[in-house]
Amino acid sequence: MELLYDERIDGEIATVDKSGLMAAIMAVAPRLTLLDREEDLRPFECDGLSAYRVLPMLVAMPTTLAEVEALMRVCYEHAVPVVTRGAGTGLSGGALPLEKGVLLVMSRFNKILSVDADARLARVQPGVRNLAISEAAAPHGLYYAPDPSSQIACSIGGNVAENAGGVHCLKYGLTVHNVLSVEIVTIEGERMTLGGESLDTPGYDLLALFMGSEGMLGVITEVTVRLLPKPEVARVLMACFDDVERAGKAVGDIIAAGCIPGGLEMMDNLAIRAAEDFVHAGYPVDAQAILLCELDGVESDVQADCERVRQLLETAGASQIRLARDDAERQLFWAGRKAAFPAVGRMSPDYYCIDGTIPRRELPRVLKGINDLSAQYGLRVANVFHAGDGNLHPLILFDANQPGELESTEALGGRILELCVDAGGSITGEHGVGREKLNQMCTQFAADEITLFHAVKSAFDERRLLNPGKNIPTLARCAEFGAMHVHHGELPHPELPRF
Amino acid sequence: MTHLQDQRPEYTPPSESGPDAPAGRDDSEALCEQVARAQAERATLRIVGGNTKAFYGRRVETAQALSTTGHHGIVHYDPVELVATVRAGTRLRDLERALADNGQRLAFEPPHFGDDATVGGMVAAGISGPRRPWAGAVRDFVLGVRIITSDGKQLRFGGEVMKNVAGYDLSRLMVGAQGTLGVLTEVSFKVLPTPHAHACLRLELPLTEALERLTAWGREPMPITGAAHDGEALHLRLEGGEGSVSATRQRLGGETEDSRFWSQLRELQLPFFDGAFDNDAHVLWRLSLPALARTPALEGDWLIDWAGAQRWLKSAEGCGFEDEPRADAHIHEAAIAAGGHATRFTPDANGASPFTPLPPVLAKYHRQLKQRLDPQAIFNPGRLYAEW
Numbered sequence: 001m002e003l004l005y006d007e008r009i010d011g012e013i014a015t016v017d018k019s020g021l022m023a024a025i026m027a028v029a030p031r032l033t034l035l036d037r038e039e040d041l042r043p044f045e046c047d048g049l050s051a052y053r054v055l056p057m058l059v060a061m062p063t064t065l066a067e068v069e070a071l072m073r074v075c076y077e078h079a080v081p082v083v084t085r086g087a088g089t090g091l092s093g094g095a096l097p098l099e100k101g102v103l104l105v106m107s108r109f110n111k112i113l114s115v116d117a118d119a120r121l122a123r124v125q126p127g128v129r130n131l132a133i134s135e136a137a138a139p140h141g142l143y144y145a146p147d148p149s150s151q152i153a154c155s156i157g158g159n160v161a162e163n164a165g166g167v168h169c170l171k172y173g174l175t176v177h178n179v180l181s182v183e184i185v186t187i188e189g190e191r192m193t194l195g196g197e198s199l200d201t202p203g204y205d206l207l208a209l210f211m212g213s214e215g216m217l218g219v220i221t222e223v224t225v226r227l228l229p230k231p232e233v234a235r236v237l238m239a240c241f242d243d244v245e246r247a248g249k250a251v252g253d254i255i256a257a258g259c260i261p262g263g264l265e266m267m268d269n270l271a272i273r274a275a276e277d278f279v280h281a282g283y284p285v286d287a288q289a290i291l292l293c294e295l296d297g298v299e300s301d302v303q304a305d306c307e308r309v310r311q312l313l314e315t316a317g318a319s320q321i322r323l324a325r326d327d328a329e330r331q332l333f334w335a336g337r338k339a340a341f342p343a344v345g346r347m348s349p350d351y352y353c354i355d356g357t358i359p360r361r362e363l364p365r366v367l368k369g370i371n372d373l374s375a376q377y378g379l380r381v382a383n384v385f386h387a388g389d390g391n392l393h394p395l396i397l398f399d400a401n402q403p404g405e406l407e408s409t410e411a412l413g414g415r416i417l418e419l420c421v422d423a424g425g426s427i428t429g430e431h432g433v434g435r436e437k438l439n440q441m442c443t444q445f446a447a448d449e450i451t452l453f454h455a456v457k458s459a460f461d462e463r464r465l466l467n468p469g470k471n472i473p474t475l476a477r478c479a480e481f482g483a484m485h486v487h488h489g490e491l492p493h494p495e496l497p498r499f
Numbered sequence: 500m501t502h503l504q505d506q507r508p509e510y511t512p513p514s515e516s517g518p519d520a521p522a523g524r525d526d527s528e529a530l531c532e533q534v535a536r537a538q539a540e541r542a543t544l545r546i547v548g549g550n551t552k553a554f555y556g557r558r559v560e561t562a563q564a565l566s567t568t569g570h571h572g573i574v575h576y577d578p579v580e581l582v583a584t585v586r587a588g589t590r591l592r593d594l595e596r597a598l599a600d601n602g603q604r605l606a607f608e609p610p611h612f613g614d615d616a617t618v619g620g621m622v623a624a625g626i627s628g629p630r631r632p633w634a635g636a637v638r639d640f641v642l643g644v645r646i647i648t649s650d651g652k653q654l655r656f657g658g659e660v661m662k663n664v665a666g667y668d669l670s671r672l673m674v675g676a677q678g679t680l681g682v683l684t685e686v687s688f689k690v691l692p693t694p695h696a697h698a699c700l701r702l703e704l705p706l707t708e709a710l711e712r713l714t715a716w717g718r719e720p721m722p723i724t725g726a727a728h729d730g731e732a733l734h735l736r737l738e739g740g741e742g743s744v745s746a747t748r749q750r751l752g753g754e755t756e757d758s759r760f761w762s763q764l765r766e767l768q769l770p771f772f773d774g775a776f777d778n779d780a781h782v783l784w785r786l787s788l789p790a791l792a793r794t795p796a797l798e799g800d801w802l803i804d805w806a807g808a809q810r811w812l813k814s815a816e817g818c819g820f821e822d823e824p825r826a827d828a829h830i831h832e833a834a835i836a837a838g839g840h841a842t843r844f845t846p847d848a849n850g851a852s853p854f855t856p857l858p859p860v861l862a863k864y865h866r867q868l869k870q871r872l873d874p875q876a877i878f879n880p881g882r883l884y885a886e887w
Contacts, residue, residue: 361580449656
């Protein structure tokens with residue numbers, strides 16, 4: 001897949017004189033840090049999807065709201081695109097710079113403005129790290145629930161832009177369920193507040209619309225999050241299975257019994273072996289699948305739930321069930337899961353992470369499909385799975401130094417995502433579309449649906465200056481690349497001209 | 500493109516659920532045609548489900564009705580997936596019964612305001628019940644929708660999976676939009692198991708003390724899922740595992756009360772709400788405020804719900820006809836000053852918007868969004884605000 005911005009199909013971008021633009025910005029924001037020398041731009045050439053790199057024309061690192069507003073006004077007047085970047089940990093290239101664009105880096109907006117324990121909320125600047133919020137809330141017995149695996153490094157502004165998830169989503173929700181309000185600067189340099197400290201606001205739910213909008217509708221300058229009281233206890237059960245399908249069914253049994261675990265994760269044999277080799281978490285390396293089931297809440301309820309789940313797992317045919325003896329063992333069980341990506345990274349020079357979601361009942365069929373594709377492409381795939389909410393992370397093992405291997409990895413990844421869409425799922429559960437999955441958007445959505453997305457975009461950014469070429473493909477792109485794979489013998493978008 | 504989910508057989512309830520569980524009916528083609536015709540004829544449409552929430556929002560004048568009630572039935576419901584997909588014209592009580600038969604429910608506890616309430620109307624109005632501060636709002640449980648756009652096409656956004664960040668979240672945008680951006684034809688919900696244990700308590704406490712205690716309890720993991728004060732006593736609902744509910748009940752004391760308190764509160768049927776929809780005696784307002792906000796100095800009787808975040812005001816102000824606009828503005832301003840907003844629940848004879856006016860920049864983007872999604876202003880024109 002061609003990842004770099006292609007004006008022919010992604011839309012034209014005006015060519016602007018760099019020094020003229022810098023002078024215009026300096027005139028209205030004299031103290032704004034602007035970087036334009038190649039060696040200064042280099043650290044910003046990619047985000048967490050590091051296979052793809054572009055040097056931006058300029059990097060702007062504002063420290064005040066007035067600087068953001070001034071920058072946006074100048075860019076709007078000069079029709080210069082703006083790509084906003086948080087901590088740069090995104091996995092879909094959402095913050096991939098544009099050669100002809102300004103990269104707006106929000107990392108200096110890094111203050112926790114207030115933690116209100118009585119109101120159970122924290123007001124923070126967008127560059128604050130996800131984990132730092134929970135750390136600031138901890139003295140009050142509170143925490144911020146969404147915990148993407150990058151939580152040590154990723155920033156809350158990026159979490160909002162991607163609607164980030166984590167391992168506790170099924171019970172505690174995604175970013176969208178845990179943010180009360182955001183402050184926005186529009187492309188025209190206006191300020192607006194979406195949401196509020198009340199539980200609802202009049203008019204449309206623009207707060208929900210902006211969640212996961214990947215910097216395409218406005219720039220986030222402040223976030224107010226909801227804090228939750230820390231659960232009294234958390235226990236983890238590990239169940240081993242000789243058969244992946246049986247493990248998948250056990251997940252359904254737990255939920256059907258009226259249990260909503262705090263976390264419910266599954267790993268397949270390749271992922272188990274990788275993790276065990278790396279972390280020594282005590283995983284049985286001969287198991288075909290393990291389930292980690294965390295139950296949290298009030299002591300007496302957790303005890304009852306543990307007993308209930310243990311019986312269900314036995315009935316479901318688990319070959320071994322272990323309850324973490326103490327908090328240290330609980331952490332160890334999780335350490336294996338949380339280190340699964342780097343662990344797989346040790347088995348192979350490179351790996352590529354996929355982020356599809358499916359209805360859980362489709363798990364056996366989709367896993368079989370992934371196995372078949374893996375054999376067909378001659379590339380190994382390890383499967384890590386947020387089983388509770390149907391979010392699959394197949395990791396494709398490859399070697400970028402082997403000619404053609406990156407390309408076949410991308411092709412295999414694309415096929416896996418199509419398998420997910422075909423099963424009634426989505427091409428991305430929590431990593432976002434970014435630049436990476438633009439072509440697969442054409443598989444998940446029909447041309448009319450994509451047209452409506454563009455209509456929404458134009459209501460907030462008519463000139464297409466905010467992060468162009470991400471999240472929503474042009475119909476021209478769908479016509480050219482969306483046809484890569486034939487579905488049920490039909491070309492997608494047969495109504496579109498092909499060139 | 501056909502997705503697998505379209506090939507799944509439609510949900511059929513187990514036979515014991517009774518003779519009045521109606522078979523599903525797909526009326527989407529006719530609905531699309533009606534919209535396309537309206538666009539061609541430059542007509543406007545007033546979208547109607549069970550017509551139980553007509554009072555909520557401005558009256559839509561001179562428009563032809565588009566009824567969703569012929570488009571009904573549960574399309575998919577697999578309790579193990581915690582997902583139910585339902586056509587908009589399905590009666591809310593039919594959905595709730597199917598869920599209850601499987602020990603599940605809509606956690607946001609939507610009010611019906613009448614037997615005929617439909618799922619589409621419930622989502623379009625976007626009103627959540629007493630459990631909202633703890634469980635979440637309607638929009639928190641909407642996973643996907645189908646809508647008919649202003650050019651008469653039925654499109655799908657979101658889906659039947661818990662996590663989905665592909666494209667903009669148009670599903671949640673439709674919640675509370677009152678049909679002004681498109682006709683909802685189908686909604687997929689996340690549903691949740693009904694907890695194993697529950698208890699309803701009444702504690703004789705003055706309001707200030709009740710709110711102080713709720714603030715302290717809010718910082719602990721307690722199984723509270725309802726907290727309302729009627730001027731005399733604090734009403735609490737506990738839901739969770741047997742252990743935590745019984746321990747909390749012992750700790751808090753008070754007397755046990757009937758769980759009907761909560762359904763009556765949800766449906767605005769407690770004695771406090773008597774005559775609320777009859778404009779002569781008083782006007783009912785809903786104030787949505789930060790839970791810790793000081794109660795605005797407004798004349799009238801108060802009932803506090805959502806542990807302080809939703810406050811009902813029965814006001815005598817503005818009942819005299821010519822005073823109305825001034826009295827309304829006064830209440831909106833007081834709610835804004837307290838950090839929230841107000842909604843007039845008693846219909847207004849003058850046709851003013853019951854909703855607090857939007858600040859200028861927000862209003863601009865609302866207008867532009869409406870203009871892009873419904874350029875000819877076919878759908879429920881003026882339902883939320885007179886200008887669009």
